Amino acid sequence: MRQRTDITQQAVESMTRELQEIQEFTIRIAQGAGKIICEHREEAELTSEFKRGTELVTNADLAADKYISDAIQQQYPGHLIVSEESSPDIGNIQKLKQPVWIVDPIDGTVNFAHGHNQSAVSIAFVNQHQVSVGVVFNPFTDEMFTAQKDGGAFLNGEAIQVAQESNLRRAIIATGFPYEKSNMEPMIRRVREVLNHCADIRRLGSAALDICWVAVGRLDGYYESLSVWDFAAARLIALEAGAKCGNFSEVPEEIDPQFYDQDLLITNEALYPQLLAVLHSAEGH
Ligand code: IPD
Ligand code: CA
Ligand code: CA
Numbered sequence: 390m391r392q393r394t395d396i397t398q399q400a401v402e403s404m405t406r407e408l409q410e411i412q413e414f415t416i417r418i419a420q421g422a423g424k425i426i427c428e429h430r431e432e433a434e435l436t437s438e439f440k441r442g443t444e445l446v447t448n449a450d451l452a453a454d455k456y457i458s459d460a461i462q463q464q465y466p467g468h469l470i471v472s473e474e475s476s477p478d479i480g481n482i483q484k485l486k487q488p489v490w491i492v493d494p495i496d497g498t499v500n501f502a503h504g505h506n507q508s509a510v511s512i513a514f515v516n517q518h519q520v521s522v523g524v525v526f527n528p529f530t531d532e533m534f535t536a537q538k539d540g541g542a543f544l545n546g547e548a549i550q551v552a553q554e555s556n557l558r559r560a561i562i563a564t565g566f567p568y569e570k571s572n573m574e575p576m577i578r579r580v581r582e583v584l585n586h587c588a589d590i591r592r593l594g595s596a597a598l599d600i601c602w603v604a605v606g607r608l609d610g611y612y613e614s615l616s617v618w619d620f621a622a623a624r625l626i627a628l629e630a631g632a633k634c635g636n637f638s639e640v641p642e643e644i645d646p647q648f649y650d651q652d653l654l655i656t657n658e659a660l661y662p663q664l665l666a667v668l669h670s671a672e673g674h
Pocket of ligand 2: 493495619
């Protein structure tokens with residue numbers, strides 16, 4: 390029995406060590422990608438085009454994506470990568486047996502291309518179907534948000550926590566608007582309701598940073614529909630900082646909420662039911 394306990398203990402320790410190594414590697418590649426992004430802006434080498442007619446993508450997005458994907462492939466050849474610019478669709482993440490990396494090389498490309506500093510590299514690592522490491526790095530402010538599952542959340546190495554605001558009327562809520570603008574009505578109804586019930590709204594232009602800003606207490610709440618690379622890392626960071634991470638519409642039974650990209654809602658525990666009720670009232674519930 391004792392021997393078995395020792396083996397289990399050893400397995401836990403080796404897993405923790407492995408995750409620690411993965412996190413250190415992730416931080417290094419986020420910094421490397423950040424350097425590439427900053428250099429593209431400083432050296433005025435920026436070129437851009439529009440994916441699907443509306444989604445801005447620059448040569449910095451592509452260069453950072455390639456750098457991150459190459460680094461992961463070299464270090465962990467058996468792992469899979471979901472990355473916005475080079476491999477956005479590798480099938481159902483939940484069903485993949487191998488470890489998976491979920492990458493947004495620049496979250497906040499419109500900000501980046503217009504000289505705003507609210508942009509970040511976002512990298513999540515999924516092991517045994519669990520988002521286990523999350524790193525979001527803003528190279529313009531040199532802010533590195535990190536989390537390991539069950540290990541707390543950090544900004545530049547200092548532990549962070551969500552804000553303690555419990556009054557929705559005093560709360561600052563962030564959201565975002567989709568590139569595709571064919572069905573604006575429900576979104577406008579939500580903005581109207583939320584604005585009517587909270588102190589103010591922000592549209593800062595980087596979902597990953599919006600969620601990290603909830604984690605660090607600069608924002609009180611956040612809601613939006615996204616793609617998995619926008620939120621996988623930041624959601625873990627928010628959870629580890631004490632946020633409640635859910636959805637304001639029903640998550641289909643077969644989908645793990647860690648990867649469900651529709652109608653995200655992230656706040657502290659006290660504000661969650663209040664904001665949820667407001668968002669539901671916008672749907673006419
Ligand atoms: C976008 C940003 C934005 C959000 C959009 C995302 P991108 O990501 O996160 O804040 O509103 O839905 O697509 O295109 O800059 O990587
Ligand atoms: Ca994004
Ligand atoms: Ca992006």
